[in-house]
Amino acid sequence: MDFDAYYSTSYDRVRRAMTLTIRDPNLAEEIAQEAFFQTLRQWSKVSLLDHPEGWTMVVALNKGRDLHRRRVRQDAKQSILVRQSGTTSGESRVDDRMMVNAILEGLSDRQREALLLRYITQLTVPEIAVAMGCAPGTVKATLHAALANASLQVKEDLDVTD
Numbered sequence: 001m002d003f004d005a006y007y008s009t010s011y012d013r014v015r016r017a018m019t020l021t022i023r024d025p026n027l028a029e030e031i032a033q034e035a036f037f038q039t040l041r042q043w044s045k046v047s048l049l050d051h052p053e054g055w056t057m058v059v060a061l062n063k064g065r066d067l068h069r070r071r072v073r074q075d076a077k078q079s080i081l082v083r084q085s086g087t088t089s090g091e092s093r094v095d096d097r098m099m100v101n102a103i104l105e106g107l108s109d110r111q112r113e114a115l116l117l118r119y120i121t122q123l124t125v126p127e128i129a130v131a132m133g134c135a136p137g138t139v140k141a142t143l144h145a146a147l148a149n150a151s152l153q154v155k156e157d158l159d160v161t162d
Contacts, residue, residue, distance in 0.1 A: 036056060107146050
């Protein structure tokens with residue numbers, strides 16, 4: 001079977017299954033399209049399987065899970081950033097950004113890089129070690145020092161005593 005025939009017969013089933021799973025038709029369509037793109041890229045191997053649609057379905061389900069995990073992490077980050085009152089003024093957000101910039105400027109280049117890789121790009125310590133070309137222990141020590149420096153800066157800026 002060629003890919004075009006496979007796509008014609010299988011796409012609607014995979015899309016409907018994703019719609020039932022995700023409960024968002026637009027997102028389900030996007031996931032199904034991405035799964036079929038992956039299938040096309042691997043078609044020489046997938047076409048030899050007894051049930052290529054099952055392979056595509058697994059790819060689509062994995063994409064859906066990845067998306068769900070990403071959203072959960074994003075929601076968790078968002079809840080940390082939102083104040084208890086639920087609203088923040090534009091002026092308050094500007095002040096927060098200025099403080100973050102000041103904190104980052106007060107760190108060494110290596111500490112800043114480690115913090116951004118860990119908390120913005122959410123890389124793991126071993127991934128950061130590869131990216132920075134150092135040992136995982138060095139990454140841990142650098143992160144610890146960066147957080148200690150950042151904490152000290154915040155305490156000084158807010159005039160907090162221990």
